[in-house]
Amino acid sequence: MHSLFQRFGVGLGSVILICVATWLLGMVLAPNLMMLDFSLRPNLMPAQIGGPDDRYTLVNFTALFSDPVHRGIFLKTIWASALVMATTFVVTYPMAYWLAKVARRKAVAFVTVALIIPFWINEVLRTLAWYILLAFNGPLNVVLTSLGVIDAPVRWFSDIGVLAGMVYAYILFMLFPVYNSISTLDSAQVEAARNLGASTLQIHRRIVIPHAKAGIATGCVFTFMLAAGSYVAPALLGAPGSRWFTEIIYNWFFEGGNWNRGAAYALVLLALCMAFVMAALRIFRVNLADVAK
Amino acid sequence: MSRSVELIDVEMTFGKARAVEKLSVAIEGGEFFSILGPSGCGKTTILRLIAGFMQPTGGRILIGGRDMVGIGADQRPTSMIFQSLALFPLMPVWENIAFGLEVRGVRKADRRKRAEELLELIALPGYGDRMVHELSGGQKQRVAIARALAVEPQVLLLDEPLSALDLKLRQHMRAELRSLQKRTGVTFIYITHDQSEALAMSDRVAVMSAGVLQQVAPPLELYSNPATPFVARFVGETNEFPGRVERVADGMAAIETAHGLFTGRSGANLKVGDQAIVYVRPEAISLAAGADANGLHAVAEQLEFEGATAMLHAKTDGGYRLSAALPHHRLAEAPTAGTNVRLSFAASQALVLAHA
Numbered sequence: 001m002h003s004l005f006q007r008f009g010v011g012l013g014s015v016i017l018i019c020v021a022t023w024l025l026g027m028v029l030a031p032n033l034m035m036l037d038f039s040l041r042p043n044l045m046p047a048q049i050g051g052p053d054d055r056y057t058l059v060n061f062t063a064l065f066s067d068p069v070h071r072g073i074f075l076k077t078i079w080a081s082a083l084v085m086a087t088t089f090v091v092t093y094p095m096a097y098w099l100a101k102v103a104r105r106k107a108v109a110f111v112t113v114a115l116i117i118p119f120w121i122n123e124v125l126r127t128l129a130w131y132i133l134l135a136f137n138g139p140l141n142v143v144l145t146s147l148g149v150i151d152a153p154v155r156w157f158s159d160i161g162v163l164a165g166m167v168y169a170y171i172l173f174m175l176f177p178v179y180n181s182i183s184t185l186d187s188a189q190v191e192a193a194r195n196l197g198a199s200t201l202q203i204h205r206r207i208v209i210p211h212a213k214a215g216i217a218t219g220c221v222f223t224f225m226l227a228a229g230s231y232v233a234p235a236l237l238g239a240p241g242s243r244w245f246t247e248i249i250y251n252w253f254f255e256g257g258n259w260n261r262g263a264a265y266a267l268v269l270l271a272l273c274m275a276f277v278m279a280a281l282r283i284f285r286v287n288l289a290d291v292a293k
Numbered sequence: 294m295s296r297s298v299e300l301i302d303v304e305m306t307f308g309k310a311r312a313v314e315k316l317s318v319a320i321e322g323g324e325f326f327s328i329l330g331p332s333g334c335g336k337t338t339i340l341r342l343i344a345g346f347m348q349p350t351g352g353r354i355l356i357g358g359r360d361m362v363g364i365g366a367d368q369r370p371t372s373m374i375f376q377s378l379a380l381f382p383l384m385p386v387w388e389n390i391a392f393g394l395e396v397r398g399v400r401k402a403d404r405r406k407r408a409e410e411l412l413e414l415i416a417l418p419g420y421g422d423r424m425v426h427e428l429s430g431g432q433k434q435r436v437a438i439a440r441a442l443a444v445e446p447q448v449l450l451l452d453e454p455l456s457a458l459d460l461k462l463r464q465h466m467r468a469e470l471r472s473l474q475k476r477t478g479v480t481f482i483y484i485t486h487d488q489s490e491a492l493a494m495s496d497r498v499a500v501m502s503a504g505v506l507q508q509v510a511p512p513l514e515l516y517s518n519p520a521t522p523f524v525a526r527f528v529g530e531t532n533e534f535p536g537r538v539e540r541v542a543d544g545m546a547a548i549e550t551a552h553g554l555f556t557g558r559s560g561a562n563l564k565v566g567d568q569a570i571v572y573v574r575p576e577a578i579s580l581a582a583g584a585d586a587n588g589l590h591a592v593a594e595q596l597e598f599e600g601a602t603a604m605l606h607a608k609t610d611g612g613y614r615l616s617a618a619l620p621h622h623r624l625a626e627a628p629t630a631g632t633n634v635r636l637s638f639a640a641s642q643a644l645v646l647a648h649a
Binding site for chain 2: 189196
């Protein structure tokens with residue numbers, strides 16, 4: 001703080017300090033505290049608020065775990081998000097390696113632009129494109145049936161549709177961190193490993209992936225959190241059987257009119273994401289500062 | 294001795310650029326063979342061709358008598374030491390050394406044992422559990438060598454591995470590399486642009502320029518009998534006196550130059566009337582005026598003290614700037630700047646080569 005004042009003077013320094021403090025306290029901390037407050041109170045009629053029934057309780061949290069449907073959707077959201085994360089990584093890694101180490105400069109520029117341009121369009125619209133592609137009478141079914149791959153059209157709006165939509169939506173969040181970390185690898189190390197007799201698989205397992213660890217952790221954290229907090233893809237590309245936890249939260253707030261229950265569910269999702277980040281950092285043995293870079 | 298590596302009419306082009314022109318050379322088993330040339334002369338390309346990182350666009354490469362066409366870098370009996378060393382920073386020293394064994398499926402206990410043996414060989418016992426970044430430059434160098442030797446290659450390929458070290462360490466590592474090569478009996482192919490390195494360590498040196506092999510010879514031969522003007526200029530310092538061939542007889546040639554008639558040993562294919570250059574090493578030029586020697590007049594310009602010798606720079610009547618290395622014990626008679634000096638060199642110390 002002393003160096004802040006020294007650098008910008010007391011006037012400007014104070015302004016910066018106040019702005020940052022306002023942001024952190026007003027925009028980050030306060031809403032979360034309000035959520036916490038909501039989540040710990042029962043859902044009451046307006047007349048009862050402030051009355052004898054309005055006292056702190058854990059009923060909203062216990063409700064989530066005692067309701068088998070909600071509990072099931074919550075658990076499914078966790079593993080499905082992990083599946084999205086893993087699939088995105090599997091799809092992205094070869095491309096990231098190719099871009100970082102194999103492709104010529106021109107090809108890198110072309111592919112990067114080709115990947116980024118779709119992201120200029122809003123996520124809802126991009127998901128809508130998948131909605132059209134995967135429709136029962138949509139192009140994918142037409143092509144696959146005419147090629148003879150499938151006999152009858154498939155109902156893609158399900159877990160598969162959600163997975164496809166999410167992998168597509170979050171691919172860049174995985175690609176760029178992984179690409180960045182692979183491109184800092186000295187190509188001579190890959191050659192040295194090859195020269196010592198390592199197969200392609202061994203080179204990636206022992207040299208490239210350990211080197212790209214921080215980037216992979218970053219990409220995984222991004223995609224997991226985005227997937228867990230996703231609303232559009234499951235809403236558009238899912239079926240009743242593939243409901244996402246965010247949809248339940250949405251329903252409590254906007255349809256069920258039970259903000260307290262919704263706040264509790266949202267906090268549980270937040271806690272889950274934080275736990276996941278911490279676990280990922282522990283597993284990959286990287287610290288938060290590396291990920292933020 | 295058996296032929297270890299044989300290159301037969303090897304060519305390499307990148308698009309339109311020719312990196313290596315029809316090159317043939319046979320390297321003996323257990324030889325310390327250097328390839329010397331300025332950067333961009335194609336020497337690293339040759340090393341990468343032998344290692345199998347690239348396939349030649351023409352010709353054949355034989356290692357241990359076996360044609361290497363279609364055999365990848367991971368299948369060849371060669372091991373490379375990279376300019377950047379390319380040690381694996383996330384593995385401890387012993388895993389670095391044993392990496393080649395690990396990928397061959399050798400059991401962990403055996404790998405560890407072999408790594409310890411190699412650490413003994415490179416005089417770093419007990420360093421197995423250190424990380425690479427904890428080592429000094431010279432230690433990293435030795436670990437890289439141990440890692441390359443662990444896979445028991447027939448040929449070790451070294452791509453200017455000493456260039457990142459400071460002078461003292463470089464000289465020390467030269468001796469160490471040389472003795473390691475003698476002890477292991479592995480064929481070393483050493484790439485360098487540093488001629489003193491090549492001369493100090495090698496059994497034979499190949500000099501390359503612009504993708505063309507200029508000469509392959511033992512160091513002494515290379516220094517005293519350069520085959521081409523490029524070699525004469527590139528290996529060691531030299532003075533050049535261009536002129537016209539007047540006489541050729543008994544292996545000696547007389548050249549009329551701007552500084553007078555000089556006699557020197559004749560290179561190949563010299564004919565009377567040819568344009569030629571007389572090459573004289575600085576240490577062959579002395580201040581004394583020998584009776585049967587070639588003599589010339591010059592004005593002393595500058596004296597650079599270099600330790601064992603001092604380099605006298607002088608300007609001849611014809612305007613050519615020559616250098617003469619004066620031995621330490623003759624420094625007392627060294628001329629001061631601006632004085633006239635009479636210099637001479639023996640005919641046996643001069644070499645005449647046709648103008649390239």
